[in-house]
Amino acid sequence: MNTVGFAIYEVPEEASGQRNVHLNRSFFLRNASAARSETFINLREVCSRFCLPPGEYLILPSTFQPHENGDFVVRVFSEKQADFQELDDPVEYNAKEEEIDEDDVDQRFRSLFEQLAGQDCEISAFELRRILNKVITRRGDISTDGFTLQTCRNMINLLDKDGTGKLGLVEFKILWMKIEKYLNIYREKDVDQSGTMNSMEMRVAVEEAGFSLNNALHQVLVARYSEPELTIDFDNFISCLIRLESMFNTFKALDTNEEGEVEFNIMQWINVTLL
Structure with missing residues (x-):
């Protein structure tokens, strides 16, 4: 069983309301988390309670060690109705075509x-x-x-x-x-x-x-x-x-x-x- 936990980040203003957006490594290096699980532990369930200002947040579950694979389920309970969606990348090809003669x-x-x-x-x-x-x-x-x-x-x-x-x-x-x-x-x-x-x-x-x-x-x-x-x-x-x-x-x-x-x-x- 993997050692797991999670962190919560406030979504930057330029990505607000978007689903197909990719937050890369530089974002996490420059921005501190708004909240995080108390510990990373190898239990079936890691649970924490937070009080955060209204806004858009990114929940980032992860293993403690890098490059470990595993299935997981994220459940969120809120006192008032909130919308949740998976943050994902758009599907596109951006490579430059090689043109030579x-x-x-x-x-x-x-x-x-x-x-x-x-x-x-x-x-x-x-x-x-x-x-x-x-x-x-x-x-x-x-x-x-x-x-x-x-x-x-x-x-x-x-x-x-x-x-x-x-x-x-x-x-x-x-x-x-x-x-x-x-x-x-x-x-x-x-x-x-x-x-x-x-x-x-x-x-x-x-x-x-x-x-x-x-x-x-x-x-x-x-x-x-x-x-x-x-x-x-x-x-x-x-x-x-x-x-x-x-x-x-x-x-x-x-x-x-x-x-x-x-x-x-x-x-x-x-x-x-x-x-």
């Missing part, structure tokens, strides 16, 4: 691409899997089972602008830049240096990669991409981000009116779900 590719990378691509000057999913797995097996600071063929196909689907089912020079360069970026994020956010990510590290890493997701979606990602011990290795991390980017791009392409809603016909639905 052949002139931006240096000669060293061109030579490497020519060696890897072979006579057709393009890289297939099979070749991509061989290349990536050869590179990551040399690293001792990340845990991985190796990239699957399906993950490599998803990468190609994301970047294959000419519809060949393979990656040309510029497309491969963009993918290489993405993987380098995601590798740096993975290593930086792996706080305990285990080579894998727990659910909290994964949440921070996904946000750093440019994806703003709500709590429900974060839970889905962990359930979908984690190992039995609820850790995410590097290949699953990359697979998750590639899949997310593809889904956001598809939605954006179909949301022609930019209203945040789309309607599918059967053909569009099949195309989307087969990606």
